[in-house]
Amino acid sequence: MGGVNDAQATEPVTDPDLLLDFRGVEFVRGGNTLVGPVDWQVELDERWVIVGPNGAGKTTLIRMASALEFPSKGTAFVLGEQLGRTDMRDLRAAIGLTSSALAQRVPEDEKVGDLVVSAGYAIVGRWREDYDEMDYEQAMDVLEQVGAMHLIDRRWGTLSDGEKKRVMVARAVMINPELLIMDEPAAGMDLGGREDLMAYLGELALDPDAPAMVMITHHLEEIPYGFTHAMLLDEGEVVAQGLIDDVLNSENVSKAYHQPIEVTRADGRYFARRARSSRAGAHRK
Secondary structure, three states, rough: OOOHHHHHHHOOEEEOOOEEEEEEEEEEEEEEEEEEEEEEEEOOOOOOEOOOOOOOHHHHHHHHOOOOOOOOEEEEOOOOEEEEOOHHHHOOOOOEEHHHHOOOOOOOOOHHHHHHHHHHHHOOOOOOOOOOHHHHHHHHHHHOOOHHHHHHHHHHHHHOOHHHHHHHHHHHHHHOEEEEEEEEEOOOOOOHHHHHHHHHHHHHHHHHOEEEEEEEEHHHHHHOOOOOOOEEEEOEEEEEEHHHHOOOOOOHHHHHHOOEEEOOOOOOOEEEOOOOHHHHHHHHH
16 A cells, blocks of 8 residues: 555665765676765765776766766765656756767868857757857857867867867866766867866866766876875776865875876875886985
8 A cells, every 4th residue: 555655765865965876886797896976965066086007997987977877786875866768968068068979070171169168958969050159259269269260260180189089078067067067178188279178177176166077097197186085996996085185195096097106296296107216316326
């Protein structure tokens, strides 16, 4: 007699303050567990960086966070909605995403201005003759912020890898997302371009009105100041997660990368290098 109510009572629910709520999440393909189990919560004012070696499962994890993949096991809530029980397209429209996979879908002859503007229409590639002037003004604003305003009339196929990265960040921010997810946004950039982008992302991270942010990187030097939390992954498993200063230390990073790594911090930025052995130091003396 109370079957329906009993069923409703056992339905998983999430805290409304959590933009991401992963509980025992695993991603399995071909009998191999690529990620998991992972328990992970992201709140509105948090800025997360996910770090780990190649093949650690970083991209797979954020594909689930971006509502592009379903977990094989466990429960995943994204923007308050449970994956597998909601329209994924609605979720994606509220998530700003930068990734190499998305960049590969952009037509070579697409103008940068049109590419950024079209983010508001949840498409890749021009599909209408004219966009609203207000859309173009916003596109110019975000391109200016990421140091890419001079590219607005360029064709996508003529851009360098670093220029493409900057444009994709502008496109992700264009929609005023609830959640901003960036897969190696600084990869392929020269030093000047990287530092320009780091400055912008650092300012965004410190803005209380900015969306929650999740970023993947291989390099600690590419973590902007203002990021609050970190997760270290290795072979799909969480090595450590929590407040960034507690996670990104020499012990944890060495464990994730299976070699002695010395981690230092200066002016809110992190740096890593292979630790010198005492034996090597003695030889130099």
